[in-house]
Each structure stands twice: as C-alpha cells, then as structure tokens.
Amino acid sequence: MLSLDALAIALAIEGTLIAIALGGLVGLRMWLIVRARQVEAGVAALEPLLHRWLIDDVPVDAIVRALRGLPAHVAFRSVARLTTPYLTFERQQRLAPRLRHEPWVQRLLAGHDSLFWWRRFDAARLLSIVGDPADAPMVAALLADTRPAVRLVAIDAAARLGGALVDLELSTLPFRQDAVQQYQFAALARHPGAVVAALIPRLTPLEPPAQLVAWIDAAAFLAHPDVLWRVRDLALHPDAVVRLHVARALRRHAEPETVPVLLRLLGDDDWRVRAQAARALGALRAVSAAAPLSAAVRDRAWWVRYRAALALAQIGGEARAHLVTVAGGDDPLARDMAALVSGLSPAAVVEMSEV
C-alpha cells in the first residue's frame, strides 16, 4: 500500500516541477521574445539593402557584409524570410556564390548530418538558397532524410542545383501518394528549366504506364509547350489509363493541333478518356468541337454527358445553342443533363469544369 512517505516524496517532486514550470514559463517566454526581436531587427536591416540591390543601387557585397555582422541564426532567418518573396531565381543565383563560403553559412551547413532534425532542416533550407554544384552529395543525403519535412525542403535545393539531383527526385515521384507527388513536383517546378530537361526523355511509350502517368501529370502541372508536345504524342498509347491522363493534360496545351487529338479521344472506347477529352475541349474553348460535344451529351456514360454539357456551356456562343437544342431533344438522359448544366451560373460552370 502507498505509504505516507511515498506521498511526501510525490508531493516534493510535484512542487518542484510546478516551480520549474512557472519559472520556465517566464524564462522561456523572455528568451523567445529576445530571439524574435533579434530576427525582426535583422530583417529590418536587410530588407532596405535587398530593395536597393534589386535596383542596382548597392553592390551585393553590402548585403554579404550586413549578414556577416548578424548572429548566424538571425542572418539565416532573415535570408530565408526575404529571399522567397523578393528575389527572382536569377538574383538568387547571383547572391548564392557570395554567401556560400561565409562563416555563418558554413556553420549552419555543418548541421546537414546532425542527429537533430531541425539542424538538418535548416541546412536543407539554406542549401535551397546558397547551394552550389559541389553541394550535390549533401543535398542527395538530405533528399533521403527520414524526416519528410527535411526531404521536402531538400527538394527545393535539388531544383536549384538541377542535373542529376532533379533526375533522382523525379524518379521517386511515381511511388508517392498523389498529394505528396503533386506537392513535391510543384517544389521542383519552381525552377522549370532543369525539370523540363529531365522530364522530356521520360515521356516515351517505353516507360511503364504506372510511371508514365505520373510524368504526364507532372507535364500538365508544368504546362511547358515542349513537354506537352511530347504528351500529345502519347494519345494513341494502348493503355487506357495513360490516354486518360493524356486527355486531362492536354487541356493545358492551347495549340490548334491539340483539338483533333482530343476529338479522337472523345471517341475512345473507355468512358473515362471520353469524359476527360470533353473536359479538355471545354477548357480550350474549342468552338470547332461543338457538334461532337453535343453528340457526347447523348453518351451512355453519365460522366461523359456531364463533362460534354459543361464543355458546351464553357465554350459558350454557338456551343451553348447546341446545349439548348439538346435540352429540347428527345433523348431523356441528354435532356436532363443539358437542363442540369443550363441551370448553372457562368462562374459555377467554370468552377465545376475545373474539377
């Protein structure tokens, strides 16, 4: 049974812990306030210099000197906070080599293999600002980090450095869950030059379909003409899922040659391909597709009818007249769908066509 002595010990421990908690409340708060003020002061000192550098009013050395005068953590936080909103990729490329060998940068980058994840996180973030090609092994190690947040920040660094690192990261994307895949690709695509170069050779029918669809989605996200041309060439792929992704991606490819490809996909055997082709034709405002789309409103699949009707509403003008005709026609399914979409406001049509 619990004795009075044991309770007395428990009371003493609890009392001590309460005193520590109260002391910690005051002490930690004050420490955080001091650190936050330091960072604010650093940002306030750096911001006008960055503005002046952007209009070439001061040399880059002024920024380097200002940062050198700050404590390492303040210099890092200030740079991290200001580079994303203020500096273009080209400006960052000019600033990076001047900062890379600064003592405070060296000290923070030494944390890239630390046992503490937050040091690796900071090193990865800093590499996304100041990394150079010699840092590739460090970035590759951070890309394989056990902490997803560290990996994500390292992707930024990989995109900055390009080359083999981008290729390495692209090769892992198909094996990630959709949301992760899209987000990580978006991080890579902040520096599209390297990504386009790495993506083009992958857009070939020789790639396994499961991976090919990930590259096609990436191409759609990038919306770069060079990669979308390659996507268009995959429209005759034997795998229906690949054709489905091609149809979806081509809505971002506003070229006259795209419409005939999409019209062909509108007649595909697989209803999912037909639905996505209809959606893409609407997104491209393909006036010439009005007649085939109004035929697609009579499709046996609900989604094809829905997408085709939305596409006609989205194209507007003569296409909307087609929709009105279908709404008064004798096919009950087509008539219902046309009536449903005709009831939507223009804004709702745009929004519903988007998803």
Add this chain to the structure above:
Amino acid sequence: MADALQHSAWFVRAVHAADLGILWYMLLVNSFFALLLVLAAPQLFAHWRFGSEDVLARSLTSSAVPRVSILVPAHNEAVTIVESLRALLTLQYPYFEVILVNDGSSDDTLARLIAAYDLYQVPPAVMRRLRTERVKAYYRSRTWTKLLVVDKHNGGKADSLNVGLDAARFPYVLACDADTLIEPDALLRLARPFLFDQKIAAVGGTIRVVNACTVREGRVVDARVDHRWLSGIQTVEYLRAFLFGRLGWNLLGGNLIISGAFGLFRRDFLTEILGYATSTVTEDFELIVRLQRHLREQASPAKVVFIPDPVAWTEVPTSVAVLGRQRERWHRGLISTMVAHRHVLFNPKYGATGLIAMPYFLFAELLAPVVEAAGLVITVLCTIAGVLSTRFAVAFFVAAYLFGTLLSLAAILMEEVSFHRYRRPSDTARLLWFAFIEPFGFRQLTIWFRLKAFWRYVQGYHSWGRMKREGFGATPPPVSPAPAAPPSR
C-alpha cells in the same frame, strides 16, 4: 453506526481493497498522462518549427496543395451562420469549396443565407452514395462560387455530414461546425501532414475557446481568456486536452479523437466506411474508432494524426445547465461507442488501437467519474467510521491536486513558448489562476454530469440536448425577405 462500521471486518477489508484499487488506478492513469506529456513536448516543438512563417508562406504559393471540400452542418444557427460562413469562404487556401448543409432548421438560418449570399436553386449534380434524410434543394451563390448550400430534412449532424460527403467534389474533406471560427491559415496548416507524409488518413487541429475574444468579420482579432470561471476553466481544459493529450497519442499510434468541429479527412476512406454513423451522439469519436478499425482490418499503414498549430475557435457553455447537457452527451457517446466497438478492446489484431487507445478510453475516460466518485464516497464513509487517516487523506488529495495542476501548467507552458495566442500577461495570469482553481467545483460538477450519462445510457436516451449560443459579439445583419428561388431549369 460509526462504531459498528469501525468494528466490521468486512467493511475494513472492503475499504482497504477499494483504497488500494483507487490508489493504483490514480498511479497508473497519472503515469500515463505524464507519458503523454513527455511524448507531446518534442512533437510540439517540431510542429512549431514546421509551421514557421517561411515554410508556410511557401506552401501557400504552391498550386499543388490538395483540394478540400469543407462540410458545415447547420441546425438553427441563424445567430452566427452568416459571419462564420464568411470566415470559411475567405480562408487562405488556393482550392476549396464550402458545402453548408441546413439540417431542417426551424429558425431563419436558410433565409439569412439566401439573403446574405444571393443564393439560387440549382439542379442536383450529385451522385448519392450514402443513405440520408431527403434533400429538399441545392443552392449556389451568385457572389461566392465556392459555396454550395444543401437544404434537407432534419436528420442530425451525422446525417448532414453524410449529405455533404456525397456532394463533395474534392478528394479531401474538412468537417467543421457552423459555430466554429477557423483561422485564415488553419486549412493550409492542416493540409501539411498530407503533403509531407504518404500515409495519412485524417488530421485533427486544435480547438480553442472563443468566448471572451474579440471577433470581427468572422475572425478572432484579439484572443482573450474569459474572466468568468466556467469558460475560463474550459479554456485551460481545452489547452490541456489538445496540446498534450492528443499530441501524445500520435506517437502511441492510436489517436481516437479528431474533433467534429475541425478535422481533415481523405474522402475515399470516409466513403469506404459509409460515412458518419447516425446512431450515436458523438459521431466524431465513433467515426475515428471505426476508421482506425477499418485501417487495421485493411492492413493500411495510414494514420490518424493530430497537429497543434491549425486553430479553430469555438464557443463553450457559460451556464452550468448547458455544460451539464454537453458533458453528459459526450460521455454517453463515449459509452455507446465503447460498447459498439467492444471487440476491439484488448484485441491485438487492432494494434495500438486495441491494446493501448481503447483500454485507455475505457479506464482513464469512461470509468474515471465512477472511480473518482467512489473515492469521494469512501472518504466520507471512512470519516464517518473514524477509520480515515487524516494526514494520509490530506497528503493524497494534495498530491492528486498538484498533479492535475501540474498537467494544466505544462499545457499553459507549451502554449506560451510555442504558439502564444494570448498576448497579454493578464491573460496568462488568468490561465494560471484557472489552472489552480479547476479542481475545486468544476471537476466535481463534470463527474456528476458524466455519472448521469451512465443512467441516461441505460435508459436508452438518444438526445443531443439543447445548446444555447451567445454568438460572437456582433449583431447579425438584418435579413431582407428571401428572394424567390429562380426556376432550376
């Protein structure tokens, strides 16, 4: 009578046995709370770092964040609905829609919505998969294309969420209450685990108490701690429950609660388990238990996690009667869910959920009021019988009191050094004051309310009880007569 009790061998043996049981119970439960606290601290630090301004700002600029359908069930919410809906529609998030489900309100909730958001009736472009009460009409807004309002016959909150789930177009759904104010960047923060980790089924965020806060345009612009004891103590209680209670469970692998007022889910998982159960009064708890079961049965590695930095604000009861109805309902829901999923308990097939989380909820939550009440009764009986060691009893109560206070202080400390929402020192002082006085009165009240839940459960009572809302301090806009809905074709 005292003499008779004192000399009764069975009484003394029974008291000893009960004493021993209660002491071991307190020791085990308190040790578990301490473990949760230890597990929560490093995670809180991690989320605080991830949620830093720079990382979050970069997420916001990404067009690759997952698309989210926000489901808002509303029943007789005319006082706050326009303001809280506006706050939802202006969230900082690139892609989302809001589906408000009017659950057969008998007040002018729908009329206010039609007037404030210029709603017009649209045909039902929805593929129905779940069985629900009949939907009367779907409305879209001329001013907010992100908004869909569904008007349906009354079927309860779970039924409304299921209607919203059917109408949702996006792969992720956020379930929130109509009287909940979500912070502008909270959705972005809540989506973070889905972007970082492949294996996430659902994410819960923090709920805080809005009662004394200044609210403008559906936003908390000045976070305050209420000076009134009931809502002040609940402010501390919420901090404790969210900042280390749920955070600690992340590492134990069996998070069983995501507040119905604020949780983000993968829609495919919710439709696989046929949405919310309409037979319970705590549909959020029941949903997560069922989801955890489903994930384990499917051998899915997906997890249910809690993160502390996304914040939503909610009104808490300010009268003992309303608090009583709320706590009684929560506990009744806990009992019915535990009974319904009893075969998960101690079942190794369900991993941490069966071996850690469910036993914890049985012993530390469901039975807690019974044990605490038994402790109080035994103390009274022993005092009457004259067998109470006063020094021991006082030392024990002080130890229990200090431990409870220590947990509250730890939660306040975690809040202060990480997110620091309450800026004024006077608010911190109030939090500390309420942490110290919580065990006097409030705790005993909640024990009584939770004990009543057992009785109501046995009686087969299935009501939510009426919740009175005060609103967010702003006068609702005047409502003009609802315009006639345009024909749907």
